[in-house]
Amino acid sequence: MASENSNKFPSFIYGTAWKEDATTDLVIKAVSAGFSAIDTANQPRHYQEHLVGKALLKLAGKGINREGLFLQSKFTPADGHDQRIPYDPSVNLTTQVRQSFESTLKNLHTDYLDSYLLHGPYSQPGLGDEDWEVWRAIEEIYNTGKAGVIGISNVNIMQLEILTEKAEVRPMVVQNRCFANRGWDREVREFCKANRIVYEGFSLLTANPFVLQNPEVRSIARDLGKTPEQVVFRFSLQAGMIPLTGTTSEQHMKEDLQVTDFKLRDGDVQLIEAITG
Numbered sequence: 001m002a003s004e005n006s007n008k009f010p011s012f013i014y015g016t017a018w019k020e021d022a023t024t025d026l027v028i029k030a031v032s033a034g035f036s037a038i039d040t041a042n043q044p045r046h047y048q049e050h051l052v053g054k055a056l057l058k059l060a061g062k063g064i065n066r067e068g069l070f071l072q073s074k075f076t077p078a079d080g081h082d083q084r085i086p087y088d089p090s091v092n093l094t095t096q097v098r099q100s101f102e103s104t105l106k107n108l109h110t111d112y113l114d115s116y117l118l119h120g121p122y123s124q125p126g127l128g129d130e131d132w133e134v135w136r137a138i139e140e141i142y143n144t145g146k147a148g149v150i151g152i153s154n155v156n157i158m159q160l161e162i163l164t165e166k167a168e169v170r171p172m173v174v175q176n177r178c179f180a181n182r183g184w185d186r187e188v189r190e191f192c193k194a195n196r197i198v199y200e201g202f203s204l205l206t207a208n209p210f211v212l213q214n215p216e217v218r219s220i221a222r223d224l225g226k227t228p229e230q231v232v233f234r235f236s237l238q239a240g241m242i243p244l245t246g247t248t249s250e251q252h253m254k255e256d257l258q259v260t261d262f263k264l265r266d267g268d269v270q271l272i273e274a275i276t277g
């Protein structure tokens, strides 16, 4: 059951968005390279969750079992889908979440997830009735033990504060896009740290090309014999994040995982944290 697995959060997560037909092959390569955590979503527009499941079956055939992996997926509200909605959008939201979650379990050939996220709130800038109904449905899944931890993605600080204050089961994970020119999501990260919420960062490279070109970052990388991309991922670890990567290259898979093998000086972490453009 999920409860046995909920505390084995990985230090790096392999993301499966936008991989289409290559999903199965890339997940097998990522796990073979050393990733144990896989992020997906029941959102056919961007993720082929069933092809992640196909990879899991093949990996099981090679002796890599479900228990050794950390699986995370998401409930996506109807307006985040194209015509391929993996639940009946005419039923109430509680039922939509239940249907989506059951379909995720089927796609992934499992009876539990290590982590389950609301892909994004319905309301802006705070939370509305729809968000609360969906969160309660996610809490219910957590209470059955079928999700080790629950959380929310694409969330702003106001929404996170309200959810943490008022939810019966507080969010345990946040997954957000990290823009360097917005302080790498500093307010949300600091709130997560203070409230023992795991912070997962995505678009660390793609949202911040100027950081990879920054002369000081390149000099730090050169001195360490690492690439600027490795320096950014290492920075994210030392800043308290769990990074996501969706690399399609076996070489980059290895390089991404190697960021646990070296350390940046505190001054370098502060320097990268302060880069705004």
Ligand SMILES: NC(=O)c1ccc[n+]([C@@H]2O[C@H](COP(=O)([O-])OP(=O)(O)OC[C@H]3O[C@@H](n4cnc5c(N)ncnc54)[C@H](OP(=O)(O)O)[C@@H]3O)[C@@H](O)[C@H]2O)c1
Pocket: 014, 015, 016, 017, 018, 039, 040, 119, 153, 154, 175, 201, 202, 203, 204, 205, 206, 227, 229, 230, 244, 245, 246, 247, 248, 249, 252, 253, 255, 256
């Ligand atoms: N919750 C959400 O709404 C949301 C939104 C977006 C993404 N995500 C999750 O986050 C995952 C990652 O998405 P992302 O936006 O961070 O990144 P991404 O779109 O997967 O892109 C990663 C980019 O970085 C490059 N890269 C990775 N490691 C590298 C290295 N060591 N050296 C050089 N280049 C490297 C990759 O190129 P190569 O392929 O050539 O290595 C690729 O261009 C997604 O798959 C998904 O699971 C979630």
